[in-house]
């Protein structure tokens with residue numbers, strides 16, 4: 001049989017081959033997007049996102065406040081990396097303080113997680129973006145483990161406590177999470193953004209001009225003293241206590257944090273965010289962040305930024321940490337959703353249009 005110039009009998013093997021390629025590609029796309037199989041995708045992480053707050057907000061850490069400031073390099077990190085941010089004396093910083101709760105309407109005493117996001121833009125336009133929490137390491141070696149932990153620690157409706165069998169099964173699969181859970185249970189609740197230490201948790205590489213490559217992790221060490229809430233103080237804290245407090249502090253003086261880089265020794269695990277390196281490892285103070293001013297998060301300066309921790313300047317490189325890669329995908333998804341809502345005029349409070357909640 002012929003259709004135009006094509007002899008179907010002779011062309012059959014070729015057509016079957018093309019059909020098979022299309023079927024494989026379709027299955028691959030379906031698997032990648034999570035439509036096929038049980039694979040964990042960005043959507044798996046975001047599907048439980050609350051929808052009881054209006055459009056335009058971040059899908060997590062919804063309550064926040066923008067800041068502006070400056071990063072002053074000490075010059076020390078320039079010995080390890082040719083990134084301009086370490087060579088030039090001052091770099092403009094913008095960022096955002098937030099709390100770990102999802103809802104933008106959460107009370108400041110609803111979570112012990114306080115966070116800082118920041119973007120440094122060097123004179124050559126290169127950017128270093130980061131999202132950090134006040135926790136020194138991740139609970140699990142990979143991102144699916146984090147989902148498993150959420151499930152295993154969720155209260156069983158019949159008892160109000162986590163199911164012991166489920167918890168034991170989780171810890172057998174992810175034994176590294178035990179130290180995180182034990183530390184989290186006794187973690188003091190920061191009573192100020194100012195005195196908290198913010199950890200990037202993943203390893204990155206510093207790349208020197210002469211080709212040297214040094215794995216490192218960094219954190220932001222506050223100049224202000226750490227202060228914690230007692231149980232009574234936390235219970236009685238006002239709804240916006242942390243955000244008000246940081247605003248009040250800044251009316252008196254700027255706030256400072258040193259960017260401390262911990263350098264890996266040979267053999268230190270580079271791709272596992274659940275394994276902190278020994279405290280004895282060499283540290284380098286790359287410079288000091290000075291936060292000078294805070295303002296409302298409805299202002300686009302921090303509102304419309306994805307502080308994606310995989311956006312780093314030349315002179316730095318990413319490790320193969322699977323959690324870091326997963327975060328980039330999740331953040332892009334959350335960012336696209338909220339900017340889509342803002343762009344299509346659906347956002348209200350999130351862009352400063354005051355409406356009833």
Ligand code: HEM
Nearest residue numbers: 045058059060061096115116117131132133143200334335
């Ligand atoms: C797999 C685990 C994680 C999930 C599912 C997750 C999810 C999210 C989502 C959906 C957002 C909103 C992003 C946006 O719309 O811009 C967010 C923000 C944030 N996350 Fe994560 N995250 C995870 C791990 C982490 C880790 C390990 C850290 C800290 C080291 C972190 C720190 C932050 C911070 C600071 C923000 C607020 C960023 C801002 O102010 O713009 N997250 N997270």
